[in-house]
Amino acid sequence: xxxxxxxxxxxxxxxxxxxxxxxxxxxxxxxxxxxxxxxxxxxxxxxxxxxxxxxxxxxxxxxxxxxxxxxxxxxxxxxxxxxxxxxxxxxxxxxxxxxxxxxxxxxxxxxxxxxxxxxxxxxxxxxxxxxxxxxxxxxxxxxxxxxxxxx
DNA sequence: GCCAACGTTGGC
DNA sequence: GCCAACGTTGGC
Numbered sequence: 349x350x351x352x353x354x355x356x357x358x359x360x361x362x363x364x365x366x367x368x369x370x371x372x373x374x375x376x377x378x379x380x381x382x383x384x385x386x387x388x389x390x391x392x393x394x395x396x397x398x399x400x401x402x403x404x405x406x407x408x409x410x411x412x413x414x415x416x417x418x419x420x421x422x423x424x425x426x427x428x429x430x431x432x433x434x435x436x437x438x439x440x441x442x443x444x445x446x447x448x449x450x451x452x453x454x455x456x457x458x459x460x461x462x463x464x465x466x467x468x469x470x471x472x473x474x475x476x477x478x479x480x481x482x483x484x485x486x487x488x489x490x491x492x493x494x495x496x497x498x499x
Numbered sequence: 500g501c502c503a504a505c506g507t508t509g510g511c
Numbered sequence: 512g513c514c515a516a517c518g519t520t521g522g523c
Binding site for chain 3: 403461
């Protein structure tokens with residue numbers, strides 16, 4: 349079982365939105381490295397830590413779970429979508445995604461400023477200065493430590 | 500709003 | 512293949 353962090357701007361799609369929807373297609377990822385994680389490495393049942401970015405208190409706000417195999421992101425084919433990619437076609441779509449299911453909202457945000465100064469989390473991608481990768485793997489040890497911060 | 504860090508594009 | 516220019520991300 350793998351662990352991941354997925355970032356989202358809460359004004360665009362928040363943990364509350366996921367709690368309401370219960371399940372969503374993680375569409376709109378247009379970065380190859382992030383896509384590769386979804387397409388090649390994510391498995392049904394993997395845990396995803398849900399991270400709010402570009403907001404008043406950036407940090408981890410809850411958990412979800414990968415609940416589908418990878419498949420084509422159809423927003424890439426839709427000229428009306430802000431995620432439209434004119435270089436993708438139905439036959440050859442550059443972009444794939446997985447579905448994410450809601451698991452739980454944490455009682456409080458695990459703030460970036462807390463995570464970043466925690467020596468037990470050194471090397472965590474999301475705390476790296478200038479990190480822009482919207483999907484990144486989390487080691488078993490880091491995942492356990494993140495959960496322990498809730499106690 | 501600022502700006503550092505980064506990924507992508509395109510001329511050469 | 513290099514690299515400057517550009518656009519975007521995201522913390523602050």
